[in-house]
Amino acid sequence: MKPVKTSKTQPKKNTVATKKLTALATQSTKKSAALSNPAPAREAKPVFEITTERISLRAHAIWEEQGRPQGRELEHWLQAESQLKASQSFAA
Numbered sequence: 001m002k003p004v005k006t007s008k009t010q011p012k013k014n015t016v017a018t019k020k021l022t023a024l025a026t027q028s029t030k031k032s033a034a035l036s037n038p039a040p041a042r043e044a045k046p047v048f049e050i051t052t053e054r055i056s057l058r059a060h061a062i063w064e065e066q067g068r069p070q071g072r073e074l075e076h077w078l079q080a081e082s083q084l085k086a087s088q089s090f091a092a
Contacts, residue, residue, distance in 0.1 A: 050084045058084060
């Protein structure tokens with residue numbers, strides 16, 4: 001009579017179920033990490049940059065709208081700058 005060999009190998013695991021459980025555990029870990037470490041708040045970026053060129057173009061348009069008066073360059077410049085800043089704050 002031959003001795004019966006006993007196998008020390010473990011039974012086959014259900015690999016599909018194992019993969020699904022591993023994937024679920026990974027997703028759960030990622031979600032909990034995201035909740036415990038929220039992304040930093042983003043600073044509002046201006047829609048456009050207020051440059052001297054933009055102010056100059058707007059001031060020129062104001063000058064033309066007002067009938068091209070002489071000696072009011074500073075007034076038009078400040079008005080243009082103010083309008084651009086206001087439109088930028090509404091766009092954000």
